[in-house]
Amino acid sequence: MQRLRHRADFLAAATAVKVPTAAFVLQARKRGDDGPIRVGFTASRKIGTAVERNRVRRRLKEVVRLSAATGLSRGHDYVLIGRRAALSLPFEQMTQDFERALRRVCK
RNA sequence: UCAGUCGGCUGGACGGCCGCUCGGACGUAGGCCGAAAGGCGGUCCGGGAGGAAAGUCCGGGCUCCAUGGGCAUACGGUGCCGGAUAACGUCCGGCGGGUGUUGAGCCCAGGGAAAGUGCCACAGAGAACAGACCGCCGCCCGCAUCUCUCUCCGCUGAGGGGAGUGACAGGGCGGUAAGGGUGAAACGGUGCGGUAAGAGCGCACCGCGCCUGCGGCAACGCAAGCGGCAUGGCAAACCCCACCGGGAGCAAGACCGAAUAGGGACGGCGCGAGGCUCGCGGCCAGCGAGCCUCGGGAUCAAUGUCCGGAUCCGGCCGUCCGGGUAGGUUGCUCAAGGCGCCGGGCAACCGGCGUCGCAGAGGAAUGGCCGUCACGCGAGGGCGCUUCGCCCUUGCCGACAGAACCCGGCUUAUAGGCCGGCUGAUGCU
RNA sequence: CGGGGCAUAGCGCAGCCUGGUAGCGCGGGAGUUUUGGGUACUCCAGGUCGCAGGUUCAAAUCCUGCUGCCCCGA
Numbered sequence: 001m002q003r004l005r006h007r008a009d010f011l012a013a014a015t016a017v018k019v020p021t022a023a024f025v026l027q028a029r030k031r032g033d034d035g036p037i038r039v040g041f042t043a044s045r046k047i048g049t050a051v052e053r054n055r056v057r058r059r060l061k062e063v064v065r066l067s068a069a070t071g072l073s074r075g076h077d078y079v080l081i082g083r084r085a086a087l088s089l090p091f092e093q094m095t096q097d098f099e100r101a102l103r104r105v106c107k
Numbered sequence: 108u109c110a111g112u113c114g115g116c117u118g119g120a121c122g123g124c125c126g127c128u129c130g131g132a133c134g135u136a137g138g139c140c141g142a143a144a145g146g147c148g149g150u151c152c153g154g155g156a157g158g159a160a161a162g163u164c165c166g167g168g169c170u171c172c173a174u175g176g177g178c179a180u181a182c183g184g185u186g187c188c189g190g191a192u193a194a195c196g197u198c199c200g201g202c203g204g205g206u207g208u209u210g211a212g213c214c215c216a217g218g219g220a221a222a223g224u225g226c227c228a229c230a231g232a233g234a235a236c237a238g239a240c241c242g243c244c245g246c247c248c249g250c251a252u253c254u255c256u257c258u259c260c261g262c263u264g265a266g267g268g269g270a271g272u273g274a275c276a277g278g279g280c281g282g283u284a285a286g287g288g289u290g291a292a293a294c295g296g297u298g299c300g301g302u303a304a305g306a307g308c309g310c311a312c313c314g315c316g317c318c319u320g321c322g323g324c325a326a327c328g329c330a331a332g333c334g335g336c337a338u339g340g341c342a343a344a345c346c347c348c349a350c351c352g353g354g355a356g357c358a359a360g361a362c363c364g365a366a367u368a369g370g371g372a373c374g375g376c377g378c379g380a381g382g383c384u385c386g387c388g389g390c391c392a393g394c395g396a397g398c399c400u401c402g403g404g405a406u407c408a409a410u411g412u413c414c415g416g417a418u419c420c421g422g423c424c425g426u427c428c429g430g431g432u433a434g435g436u437u438g439c440u441c442a443a444g445g446c447g448c449c450g451g452g453c454a455a456c457c458g459g460c461g462u463c464g465c466a467g468a469g470g471a472a473u474g475g476c477c478g479u480c481a482c483g484c485g486a487g488g489g490c491g492c493u494u495c496g497c498c499c500u501u502g503c504c505g506a507c508a509g510a511a512c513c514c515g516g517c518u519u520a521u522a523g524g525c526c527g528g529c530u531g532a533u534g535c536u
Numbered sequence: 537c538g539g540g541g542c543a544u545a546g547c548g549c550a551g552c553c554u555g556g557u558a559g560c561g562c563g564g565g566a567g568u569u570u571u572g573g574g575u576a577c578u579c580c581a582g583g584u585c586g587c588a589g590g591u592u593c594a595a596a597u598c599c600u601g602c603u604g605c606c607c608c609g610a
Contacts, residue, residue, distance in 0.1 A: 002139095002140085004470070010470070049161095049509090050509055051508055051509055055474095061126090062474080066475085091476065
């Protein structure tokens with residue numbers, strides 16, 4: 001599993017399927033090859049200060065890491081756009097939301 | 108003890124499970140992505156956010172670009188004096204002013220208003236070499252009114268007329284700026300003398316200015332003398348004076364390096380004017396090649412000018428070459444460094460010795476989840492004689508905030524906790 | 537990293553340079569006109585001039601520091 005690093009990849013993912021939840025918006029794009037899973041995170045300035053943006057990104061990273069075995073498929077790019085609620089929501093609820101969102105994306 | 112004020116330090120601790128990143132060692136060139144450069148992936152050990160990392164307001168280091176010299180101007184910044192410093196708009200010490208219980212302390216863009224221009228609304232008589240509204244004083248006039256004196260008419264009286272004098276209302280001429288009133292500000296202030304009333308008109312003190320002397324590196328202070336007061340405020344209005352400033356910024360810069368477009372060199376085709384030479388041609392004309400001259404345009408420090416200079420030159424086809432975009436690597440962390448001791452200095456700071464090795468990400472690591480304890484705060488309860496202290500329970504409680512090349516400052520944000528200096532009041536000895 | 541702009545009544549703006557009275561339009565309220573509504577007309581209310589200091593007799597305006605929003609260049 002790799003991280004998305006280039007702006008072009010994020011822009012491509014933005015045109016794909018979007019599934020909103022309380023703490024984040026999940027985007028998934030099928031790249032058309034058989035490469036590894038790639039995941040990117042976005043925490044915009046609207047969320048708050050730099051401390052709050054870092055915290056949102058780290059919690060989202062942890063959500064993805066702990067549930068990586070369930071449902072992520074090869075050849076896809078995933079992008080999680082953080083929202084301000086990700087600062088305060090319980091961690092278990094965010095994990096459940098992520099798995100539910102993954103099932104909706106796969107359909 | 109209470110109140111005030113100033114300065115410094117700190118910015119939770121321990122543990123469990125699972126992770127991230129950098130460095131080193133080992134292991135492996137077998138997997139994945141990519142055209143390439145390169146990136147990702149294993150195990151062990153070690154390191155891994157701040158006092159402001161923030162705002163980006165100053166000053167530097169570093170890197171690249173530009174830079175012939177002189178003069179003038181513009182633009183921006185700074186502004187008491189001395190020192191510290193790599194430098195600063197920072198810091199330290201001093202001076203002056205303001206403020207504070209004239210205490211500790213705090214604040215000050217704190218050069219120039221007798222170089223010039225400009226502004227000072229409203230109110231007010233007058234607002235900048237001003238002005239005379241009320242008022243005060245002198246002289247003159249004075250219808251009427253009043254007081255007094257004289258005199259005339261009238262037998263006395265009542266009454267009336269005339270003249271003079273004084274007072275008052277009023278008017279005119281002049282003096283004055285003490286007082287009232289307006290204003291943010293009214294051309295020194297207070298007191299005594301003086302005067303018709305007044306006035307630096309005179310005197311004393313204070314303030315101001317000039318000059319001399321003394322102290323101080325200086326800002327400035329002190330003292331004596333002189334001047335009769337001239338110089339209102341605003342320069343965070345224009346401005347003047349002194350000093351400082353080349354520009355950009357790690358997305359700087361260096362290296363590697365697709366696709367597409369464009370660039371250069373060579374070869375071929377083509378060529379503003381004139382002249383010379385050579386070749387083809389018997390000669391001329393003409394054609395080709397080379398060279399020279401002339402003509403044109405453009406560029407060269409923020410601007411102008413003077414002197415002196417430099418550089419460049421149109422189209423089409425083919426071959427080759429380098430520059431360079433996306434991307435990657437590097438710059439990338441040892442630095443005007445931290446700590447301790449000694450010495451110098453009132454201090455900022457400087458010097459010497461010893462010691463430590465202290466983050467390096469790049470859509471951006473330094474974490475996620477949880478437990479225990481401590482501290483603080485709020486609520487509830489209990490105990491001790493009270494101000495208060497102690498104990499127990501509980502809490503979606505726990506400041507501001509995340510390195511982005513590095514350093515010195517400034518500014519702003521910040522739950523609380525700790526330490527020290529000074530001042531005032533009160534109590535005890 | 538560098539540069540620039542804006543903040544004034546519920547909304548959109550002027551006034552700032554050159555300091556002294558905060559104004560315009562829409563909107564709101566009341567009234568007149570109309571049988572009624574609209575239109576038109578008259579009147580009225582509504583402002584910490586983003587915040588905090590400073591200069592000045594006096595600050596929306598000048599200066600400094602913050603806060604929020606927007607734009608541009610690399």
